[in-house]
Amino acid sequence: xxxxxxxxxxxxxxxxxxxxxxxxxxxxxxxxxxxxxxxxxxxxxxxxxxxxxxxxxxxxxxxxxxxxxxxxxxxxxxxxxxxxxxxxxxxxxxxxxxxxxxxxxxxxxxxxxxxxxxxxxxxxxxxxxxxxxxxxxxxxxxxxxxxxxxxxxxxxxxxxxxxxxxxxxxxxxxxxxxxxxxxxxxxxxxxxxxxxxxxxxxxxxxxxxxxxxxxxxxxxxxxxxxxxxxxxxxxxxxxxxxxxxxxxx
Amino acid sequence: xxxxxxxxxxxxxxxxxxxxxxxxxxxxxxxxxxxxxxxxxxxxxxxxxxxxxxxxxxxxxxxxxxxxxxxxxxxxxxxxxxxxxxxxxxxxxxxxxxxxxxxxxxxxxxxxxxxxxxxxxxxxxxxxxxxxxxxxxxxxxxxxxxxxxxxxxxxxxxxxxxxxxxxxxxxxxxxxxxx
Numbered sequence: 017x018x019x020x021x022x023x024x025x026x027x028x029x030x031x032x033x034x035x036x037x038x039x040x041x042x043x044x045x046x047x048x049x050x051x052x053x054x055x056x057x058x059x060x061x062x063x064x065x066x067x068x069x070x071x072x073x074x075x076x077x078x079x080x081x082x083x084x085x086x087x088x089x090x091x092x093x094x095x096x097x098x099x100x101x102x103x104x105x106x107x108x109x110x111x112x113x114x115x116x117x118x119x120x121x122x123x124x125x126x127x128x129x130x131x132x133x134x135x136x137x138x139x140x141x142x143x144x145x146x147x148x149x150x151x152x153x154x155x156x157x158x159x160x161x162x163x164x165x166x167x168x169x170x171x172x173x174x175x176x177x178x179x180x181x182x183x184x185x186x187x188x189x190x191x192x193x194x195x196x197x198x199x200x201x202x203x204x205x206x207x208x209x210x211x212x213x214x215x216x217x218x219x220x221x222x223x224x225x226x227x228x229x230x231x232x233x234x235x236x237x238x239x240x241x242x243x244x245x246x247x248x249x250x251x252x253x254x255x256x257x258x259x260x261x262x263x264x265x
Numbered sequence: 266x267x268x269x270x271x272x273x274x275x276x277x278x279x280x281x282x283x284x285x286x287x288x289x290x291x292x293x294x295x296x297x298x299x300x301x302x303x304x305x306x307x308x309x310x311x312x313x314x315x316x317x318x319x320x321x322x323x324x325x326x327x328x329x330x331x332x333x334x335x336x337x338x339x340x341x342x343x344x345x346x347x348x349x350x351x352x353x354x355x356x357x358x359x360x361x362x363x364x365x366x367x368x369x370x371x372x373x374x375x376x377x378x379x380x381x382x383x384x385x386x387x388x389x390x391x392x393x394x395x396x397x398x399x400x401x402x403x404x405x406x407x408x409x410x411x412x413x414x415x416x417x418x419x420x421x422x423x424x425x426x427x428x429x430x431x432x433x434x435x436x437x438x439x440x441x442x443x444x
Contacts, residue, residue, distance in 0.1 A: 052283070193405060238395070239395050
C-alpha cells in the first residue's frame with residue numbers, strides 16, 4: 017500500500033492537463049492534415065443563410081449571355097479556322113458547375129475563395145474557376161461541401177499565359193497584391209501596355225484562350241526577362257457566382 | 266450550458282477565430298485587407314496566462330490558420346509564437362486611456378512581426394529564381410494590416426481581457442505553465 021498513490025500522481029502521464037494538451041495538439045494536427053476541411057464544412061453550414069441570392073446570379077448570367085451571344089458565332093468560326101491552320105488541339109465541350117462564393121479573401125497574403133460546391137458535387141483539385149471577365153484561379157483543395165480556389169493574385173499562383181499580339185508564351189506570377197506579374201523569358205519581346213493576355217494553348221493546367229487580363233505597365237528587363245503588371249479582367253472582390261470547369265486538362 | 270460557456274469562454278472564442286478569418290468582412294477592411302484577427306485573442310490570453318501559454322497557443326493558432334489558407338509553402342506559426350511569447354511578458358498600464366493606447370500599439374507591433382516574417386518567407390522562396398523583387402509592392406499588405414490591427418485592438422482586446430479574466434476566476438482554466 018504505502019505511498020504508491022503519492023508517487024504515481026506525480027508522473028506526467030497522470031496529469032489531466034498533459035493529456036488535454038496532447039488531445040488539443042492531436043486535434044490540431046488532424047485539422048492541419050485534413051487541410052481545414054472540418055472548419056470549411058462547418059463554415060459552409062453557418063454561412064448558408066448569407067449566401068448571395070438567386071437574383072444576382074440571374075442578372076449576371078443575363079448580361080454575360082447577351083454579350084457572349086453576339087461574339088460567339090464569329091469567334092467560333094475564327095477559332096476553328098485558326099486552330100486548323102496552327103494545328104492546335106480543339107477546345108472541347110467543357111462541363112461547368114455553378115457555385116456561390118461563401119468566403120473571399122482578396123486582400124493581404126492569403127488570396128482565396130471558398131465555394132459552396134465540394135467533392136460531393138464532383139469538383140476536383142486543379143479545376144479552373146472562371147467568373148464574369150475571365151479566369152479567377154484554380155481549385156486547390158476540396159472538402160465534402162466546399163472547394164478552395166487559389167486566386168491568380170496569390171503569392172503561390174503560377175500559370176502559363178499567352179500574349180496574343182506578339183504570339184509569345186509567358187508565366188503569370190501572383191505577387192500578393194491586386195496586379196499579378198507577367199514574366200516573358202525573352203528580353204526582345206515587344207510587349208506593350210494594353211496587350212491582351214489569355215490562358216496559353218500550350219498549358220496542361222488550363223483550357224486554352226480563357227481571357228485573363230490586360231497589360232497595365234511594362235517593367236525593366238532584368239536577367240534576360242521582361243516583366244509586366246497585369247490588370248485582371250475578372251474581379252474576385254465583386255463576384256458572387258463563379259463557374260468551375262469540371263474537365264481536367 | 267451557460268455555466269460552461271462562462272468558464273470556457275476563451276476556448277469558445279479560440280475555436281471561432283478561423284471562422285472570422287474565413288468570414289473576412291470587407292466592410293471592416295481597407296484595400297481589401299483585414300486586421301490580423303488572431304492577435305486580438307492572443308494578446309489578452311497571453312497577458313493573463315503568461316509567455317509559455319502564449320507560445321503554445323500561438324502554435325495552435327498557426328496550425329489552424331495554416332490549414333484554412335492555401336499557401337502550403339509559407340506559415341504563420343513563427344510570427345504567432347513570437348507574438349505569444351512577447352505578449353505574455355506585457356503588463357498593460359492601469360490608466361484606462363494609456364492602457365487602451367498600449368493595446369493598439371502592442372497589437373500593431375505584433376502584426377508587424379507576423380507580417381514581416383511571412384513576407385520574408387515569400388522573398389526567400391522566390392530568391393533563387395530572381396523574381397523576389399516583384400513581390401516588394403506587397404509590403405502594402407503589412408502596412409494596411411498593421412494600421413487596422415492597431416486601430417481595432419483597443420476596442421476588442423480590452424473587452425476580451427476583461428472577459429477572459431472573469432472567465433479564469435470562474436474556473437481552473439487550461440494552464441500548461443506552472444505559474
